[in-house]
Structure formats: structure tokens, C-alpha cells
Amino acid sequence: MATIYDIAKAVGVAKSTVANALSGKGTVSETTRQRILQAAQDLGYRPNAVARSLYLHKTFTIALIIPNIANPFYPEIAGAVENMAREHEYQVLLCNTHQNFDLGRQQMERFISRWVDGYIIMGSSMDIADITQYFKHGHPIVLCDWQENESPIGIPQVSVDFYQAGELAAKHLLELGHQRIAIIGDEPQQTLRLEGFRAVLEKSGIALPPSMIQQGNSTLESGYAAAKKLLLHEPHPTAIFATTDWMAVGAMDAVLDEGLHIPQDISIIGLDDIVVSAHIRPRLTTIAVPKLQLAKEATELLLNQFTDRQDSSASHLVEPYIIVRQSTAAPISI
Amino acid sequence: MATIYDIAKAVGVAKSTVANALSGKGTVSETTRQRILQAAQDLGYRPNAVARSLYLHKTFTIALIIPNIANPFYPEIAGAVENMAREHEYQVLLCNTHQNFDLGRQQMERFISRWVDGYIIMGSSMDIADITQYFKHGHPIVLCDWQENESPIGIPQVSVDFYQAGELAAKHLLELGHQRIAIIGDEPQQTLRLEGFRAVLEKSGIALPPSMIQQGNSTLESGYAAAKKLLLHEPHPTAIFATTDWMAVGAMDAVLDEGLHIPQDISIIGLDDIVVSAHIRPRLTTIAVPKLQLAKEATELLLNQFTDRQDSSASHLVEPYIIVRQSTAAPISI
């Protein structure tokens, strides 16, 4: 690997002159500049970003910390973040914490050692207490799609109004006339959706007994298992709100496996609007989350922190909206 | 940020003593070692990986270069690669090239500037000519899930026997009794699958006319569009082989949208075995690819190159296998 020193030797000038010529910063005569550029070309010179980082205290790297890329909610976002980062000459390091806080902390320590410039932390991939510490210590962080209620004051964030999302789901089911309603959630990560959902039901005098609340972990399989349990009850619920589409797909599978029909016997509504939801049978009704907007704003907010230190208080809450498809309908027998 | 020099000052020893104490390499008396460790703790010392990299010429970073993380084939692999890398104290940079060779080259140049230690390049995310150049210049590379026939001699690779995959798909359809068979491919990236498929058909005297070959681009939407075109033909094919599951899901959607039944009117078979394929209706018959094995072996092969420079010739070809589910059956009317 050729260095600026090699170029300097070849051309017969000093390192700093080469640096000036290459960066275009100082003043270099046109002739030497040309000779330097030529030599750089000939030697196959590539700037050394590591050395540059050491001096600049900046690596042009951001980390994207998520629970699990295998959850189809994240790939879309990861792609968008990578695109935006690239446009600004940043690289993105991927980190799946699998909801393991120790692992999250350990990875964070490694990132800090590497002088990663900033972090987009999604879902509930890390302990908010840890995050708060890191943020206080000056590490630029943006919370994205942050789950729910542990209000992380002071940390910039771009999230979805999940309470409203829960409300939207409940309203839809209520309007359809459902009374026996169940929810498949991923607590304690995703309580806001449940709370919004429950609040609307209660306002209509409909209870959400513990037996109608099943615990999942955001995987398809957990949605399947949760739905199976729900179907054990007689009479079974006529509608299920799965707090993520991925679990909803699993729940649909379970319901169908039991020989029941969707939406005739049971309505199912999800949350996220992952791509596949629009293409399976029946097509999944869902509360959509504007994922690209999330990714875009989160990246912008992070990049802004690198320049304006102040902007950090900015927090965006994006609005979910319902997409009614085929998996929900009025209950046949009330 | 505290440095070893800060610790040295605090304790009253030389930098190198601190370095020795911290790394456990040299010999340091137990008392000073303790004082150094204590000071490190107090000052909140974190080793500086950038400085370390500059000296060591090693960044403990690998890049995962893929066509598009939004294609559900990749997230599973990306997760597995990240896991393995982490266990070996490596970080992974994500790069989606969107099949844009210029972008791939540009990103590769940036990675090289950053002294990324090695590359796992998947699908057809980059120009094989570029890759070959980089590999020749000493950059550790592993090709993973490499698409088909431009035999990249000398570059270690872990791929699937796609020719065999194509054969398996054809055999299955033939055994079921299909005669009017179509394929949705993603050429020129994925020709081997098509060739294996075609070879088996021809052996049975069944032609694959151009009208029965539709072009997709590995997105769900392209599978949908391709299937729609296929259905324009009278009589329409009784079976479709989509060369990726993601396109197969789109194809199923299109067929169903036309009011046809799967598998009664049309059989559909995919390739990849992405998670969702097992959970949609009808469940998708597919040629499965051992994704975790791909990811694991690719990462190992890359990590090996960092130590044994020789092992690079190793190339693995993993075997695909069929999973018969509900989307294929004998044609009703021959």
C-alpha cells in the first residue's frame, strides 16, 4: 500500500505538500500538483482512513443496533439507513442484540473503542439505562422505533405513536362488532400498543381478561404458539390483535391449522405492514408504520448531531395508519 | 477519553508498562499491575481500537456485501454471519449493492481505505471481474451463495449446487405429471438453476419455449408480474418454477388473483426456503438451501484466510434438497 510518503519520495517533495495537493486545501503550484496526482495514480495510492480517523477522532461509521434482522420489520429499515449513510460517506455496522442487554452493552463497548461516530438503536435492543449513560457521556445516539413507555428523556428519537396504533386496531375491531377480543403481545417491550388497545376496549365496556392476553416474542413461531393457546378457550375469541405482523402471520397459520376460517371465524389484525402481509391469503389487515420515514429521519437526526450539538432534543413521533385488507370482518355469531 | 498515557501519568510509570500490564504480555510486578488496573478503572479507560488498528494493520472488521437485505433470503444469513463474527471479535459492515456494479466497486474502494480485513460477497452483488482483481491484490474474499457459472477460479467460495437445485425442481414437477411448465428466473444472475431445470425437462422431451421463461429480478413484485404474464397464455402452464421463494410468493399471489387455485390449477415451486414459505397458504413447495451452513462456512473460510494464507483454495458446494408442501400437485387436466 502506497502512502503519501511514498508519493512524496517519488515526486521529490514533502509529505505535507502531497497532503495539500490531495486534499486541495493548502496552496500547491499547478505543476507539482499534477506530478503528485500522477504519482498517486501510478502507485495506486489509496488514502488510509484509519490513520485519518486517528488524527481526526472520527471514523465515518455508524452502528445500527437492532433486536434481530431476521424479523422482517428490520431489513427494510436497515437498507434505508445504509443508503442514507452511504450518501453521506458513512458506513454502517450491523449489530443484532437478540434482546440480550449484556450483549448489547458488550457490543456498545466495542463500538466505543472503535470510535464509532454514532448509534441508531431500534426496538428494545438495549437497556435504556445503559443507553442513557452512553448518551450522557457524549455518544451521539438516536432511538428509532423505540418501544413504548420508559420515556428516555433527552435522547433524540424517531418513533411511532404506538398508543395510537393500539387504539386504531381496537377501534377497527370494535366497529366490526367484535366482543371477544384477544391480543398477542411482546411484553414488556411493547406495552404502549397494548395500553392503547385496552383503553379503547374498556371505553366500550369490553374487558381484556388475562386469558385473552398472550405473550409472544416477535417471532413468527411465537405468534403461532400464542394463537394456538388462544384457541383453547371456549368460546374462542372472534378477533386477535397481534402486535407485530410477523406474529400475525404465525397466528394466521395457527388459526388455519385449526381448521378455522379467516376472517369468517376469526379476524386477525397485525401491526407494522411488512411487505409479505399484503401478499398472503388472506391479505393481512394491519396498522402500518411508515418505515422508510423512520429510517430516513433517524439517520438525519443522527447525522445532525455530528454537526449541531444542540439539535439533539428533537424528537419525532410518526403516525401509524390502518390498512384494511382481508383478514378482518364482522363476527358471524355474536 | 483516557489513554494509556493518562494512566501512566496517574500511576507514575511509563506508557509501555501500562501497555504490558493491560495486555498481560510483558512482565509487570503484581503491585504496579494492580495500581495500573485500578487507575484504568478510575479513569474509565477504553482501549483505542483505531490506534491499535493503525499499528497492527488490522481492523477486526469484515464487510458483508449483498444485493439487497430486503430480500428475505439475506437477513437470516446476515444474522448468522454477524453472530459468528462477533464470537471471533469481529464487527460486520453491511453493504447493499442493489446489483449496481459501480456502487459495489465504489464501496469496495472505501472498505479498502478503511482496511476492512475481509469480505463475504453474496449473490451477484458485484462484478466478478472486479472481485477477481481485488482478490489478486491480496484482499481476503469469500464468495457465498455465488450465482452460477462465471467460474471464479481461485477465490474461495461456499455456494449451493444450483444446477442440482434446478434438476430437483424439474424432477418433482415431472414426477407429478406436468407437461406445460414455466419458469420465472432472474437472469443473467441465476442461469445455473435454469440450466439444471431445462436439462431435466429436455431429457423427458419437454420443451421450455421462450414464452414459458419469464424474467424477474428477485423481488416479490417481479414474481407477481412475471406470473401474470405467464397466465396470459392459453392454455396456461400447469406448473411454475420460480427460482427464488420471494418471487414464488409473488407468483402465488398473482395466480390467486386470477381466480385460479394452487395447486389444483397451477403448481408452484420455489427455491431458497425462506421462513415465510412454510407458513403461507398454500404452503410453498421449495428447493431448500441450507442457509445457516452457508453463512457459517463462509465466515469460517474468511476467518481462516486471516491466519492460513493457503487455505484459500477451499471451496464448498452445499447440497439443496426438496421440501414438498402444498403448492405442488399433479395437474388435473393433461
Added chain:
DNA sequence: CTGAAAGCGCTAACAT
């Protein structure tokens, strides 16, 4: 317009 020199934080010889 060009050069010399310091320093980013660390590692590893080599002295002491």
C-alpha cells in the same frame, strides 16, 4: 509555494 515537525493512541523492539 513548500518543508519541517508535532501528534492522534497504540505496539513492540530494545535498553536499562
Added chain:
DNA sequence: ATGTTAGCGCTTTCAG
């Protein structure tokens, strides 16, 4: 057992 020193390749004053 500890200290000194010379880099890794770059950027940035500050002199000439």
C-alpha cells in the same frame, strides 16, 4: 521489572 524509542499514515500548524 520498567523505560525509551520508533513507528503505523495522516492532518495541521508554523517556518522558511
